[in-house]
Amino acid sequence: MNNIESINYSNFFNNSVIASQILFDSSFKFSSLTEYRKLITEKLSISSGNLVVPEQVHSNTVRWINKNGSYQNTDGIITDNNNLILSLQTADCVPIFIFDQLNNIKALVHSGWRGTKNKIINNAINLMIDRQSQPSNIFVLLGASIQKCCYEVGEELIDYFDDDCIYQYNNKIYLSLQEQIRVDLLKLDIPLENIHVDHECTFMNNKLSSYRRDKGESGKMISLLGHY
Numbered sequence: 001m002n003n004i005e006s007i008n009y010s011n012f013f014n015n016s017v018i019a020s021q022i023l024f025d026s027s028f029k030f031s032s033l034t035e036y037r038k039l040i041t042e043k044l045s046i047s048s049g050n051l052v053v054p055e056q057v058h059s060n061t062v063r064w065i066n067k068n069g070s071y072q073n074t075d076g077i078i079t080d081n082n083n084l085i086l087s088l089q090t091a092d093c094v095p096i097f098i099f100d101q102l103n104n105i106k107a108l109v110h111s112g113w114r115g116t117k118n119k120i121i122n123n124a125i126n127l128m129i130d131r132q133s134q135p136s137n138i139f140v141l142l143g144a145s146i147q148k149c150c151y152e153v154g155e156e157l158i159d160y161f162d163d164d165c166i167y168q169y170n171n172k173i174y175l176s177l178q179e180q181i182r183v184d185l186l187k188l189d190i191p192l193e194n195i196h197v198d199h200e201c202t203f204m205n206n207k208l209s210s211y212r213r214d215k216g217e218s219g220k221m222i223s224l225l226g227h228y
């Protein structure tokens, strides 16, 4: 019925919530993300009135959401409202899906190097803990994003990250955002077995959106988390 391709992560959450990363449809003439999001929601038969859209700015700001709509200067959104569907857009940055089934708390977090450096993941997890989540009930999935094989960074970034998240070879420096986020989650007492990392590299897989690879030509993948 629809020709939408996506990576479905719902299994990781026991299918008690739908978690997916929608691949960018390059046949769509890219005029605006708003229009693109509308197309996606129509194809998935989601009411766009249920969507929560963060206007991402690589900040570490996470907001508790009770109402649909757009939120400026926001890179993480959390809700316990079952009518809302959280969304996020990425092309290389890490989309982080978080779910506490016991308390029915869902979160989507956008974490590139700035967000990871500024510990947006801590802000998200702490906000959930403020709302009675226990770390042992929090499950976290890191979606497809640029991996250390392709994520070369300048030496000015080295000091911001743990040593074992930085790799050097052939006089080049590579960063693993996923490993840093995983380490940060373990420090927040999230159990190892509650964390899953998709090691699919957006830069290497041409079906995935990569800003590094395609610059302004790159589309965006839309992550969705909710009941739909």
Ligand SMILES: [Zn+2]
Binding pocket: 146, 147, 148, 149, 150, 151, 201, 202, 203, 204
């Ligand atoms: Zn790669």
